[in-house]
Amino acid sequence: MTERNEPDDIRVPQAELRRLVDEDVLIEDGGNAVIYWCEYRQQRYLYKRFREEHRTAVDEAALVRLVRWRRALSPASRTELDQLAAWPRHVVYTDTGQLGGVLMPAAGPRYFRPVRDGRRTPRGLYELIGSPNRPGAPLAVRVSVLGRLIKVVRWLHRQGVVVNDLQPDNLLYHCAESGAAVYAVDCDSMVSPAQWGRTGPLAVPDLMSEVLPVDTEPTVETDLTKLFWIVARVLLDEPSAIGIGPRDQALLLGAVPAATRRHMTALLHDPTDQASWAALATEWNVPLPPRSSPRRPPEPVPAALPRWSHRGGWLPPGWSYRPPPGPPVLPARLNGKRTARSVRVAVSALVGSAAAAMTLLSVLIVQLVLGGR
Structure with a gap:
């Protein structure tokens, strides 16, 4: 346990929090924490209370340094950070003196969307992608949001911060004709080798273990x-893509504005190319066309695409091949018990037919034998 005689209020007792109930907002718990609204010193926060199995793995001293780092920023940089990320404001301790969790600000109303029961819920980045029940966002919206995301990540990198748990579930977005906005959450898992280190054990987001070594220390390159992969999956409308074959390369290059295609081509070859990311952050992060504009179709791409090879160990060896298709999906009328029942009926019919044929054959043999006498 670290010393707690500091003059600031980075560390706060859980007993001083007043729990609030917001029936208008739906925020689901995370995998390693329970999240609920509370009030501390007349300020409204989200309390991310760590689950026991995660709490014991958190580096408490590093977490305190992470919170203190924000306070040490210049006023301009702190304001910028607060616009981009839900950076933790306080570290909470239980009545027994154990680490409880962190207090963090909630995202602004523009990062929420209505749900069927009338409540609002955070709008995650993967909502840009379509599903069987709804179309995805227009291509211009996707490009604008991704441009803003690139800008947010690069700003954090310039501050010496590695996002680490970089995945769509931790990224909220808003898009209007004036432009896009992106807000990062789950910031207590971010890393800074120079400022606070790493607050928890190594972890790779879902669907990233296929494209990154699991035991890799978080860096700007990771x-x-x-x-x-977030950019590729959003543009390809494939949230679980782990390979990019020739067909996907063509679709990906056709989805981006023609003027930026060379940058996307460079990233296909080396996803850590800083110059290409810098260009996309500027050229994609632009206001949207008027709502009356038709949805822009993919632009034509050259018929002959270069053959790429992975480099630096950051892409899996088979990344240039399209992954094999998954198992076939049975129609709804042929699933579950009905499928099993249909199989049993078919088998019974086959057995019955075979038995009848054997009986008829036996009768014919007997008649032939008797007739020959």
Whole structure:
């Protein structure tokens, strides 16, 4: 346990929090924490209370340094950070003196969307991608949001911060004709080798273990590799893509504005190419066309695409091949018990037919034998 005689209020007792109930907002718990609204010193926060199995793995001293780092920023940089990320404000301790969790600000109303029961819920980045029940966002919206995301990640990198758990579930977005906005959450898992170190054990987001070594220490390069796969999956409308074959290369290059295609081509070859990310952050992060504009179709791409090879160990060896298709999906009328029942009926019919044929054959043999006498 670290010393707690500091003059500031970075560390706060859980007993001083007043729990609030917000029936208008739906925020789901995370995998390693329970999240609920509370009030501390007349300020409204989200309390991220760590689950026991995660709490014991957190480096408490590093977490305190992470919170203190924000306070040490210049006023301009602190304001910028607060616009981009839900950076923890306080570290909470239980009545027994154990680490409880962190207090963090909630995202602004523009990062929420309505749900069927009338409540609002955070709008995650993967909502840009379509599903069987709804279309995805227009291509211009996707490009604008991704441009803003690239800008946010690069700003954090310039501050010496590695996002680490860079995945769509931790990224909220808003998009209007004036432009896009992106807000990062789960910031207590971010890393800074020079400022606070790493607050918890190594972890790789879902669907990233296929494209990154699981035991890799978080760096700017690992962030950019994760960023590349987020961009590719959003533009390809494939949230679980782990390979990019020739067909996907063509679709990916056709989805981006023609003037930026060379930058996307460079990232296909090396997803850590800083110059290409810098260009996309500027050229994609632009206001949207008027709402009356039709949805822009993919632009034509050259018929002959270069053959790429992975480099630096950041892409899996088979990344240039399209992954094999998954198991076939049975129609709804042929699933579950109905499928099993249909199989049993078919088998019974076959057995019955075989038995009848054997009986008829036996009768014919007997008649032939008797007739020959």
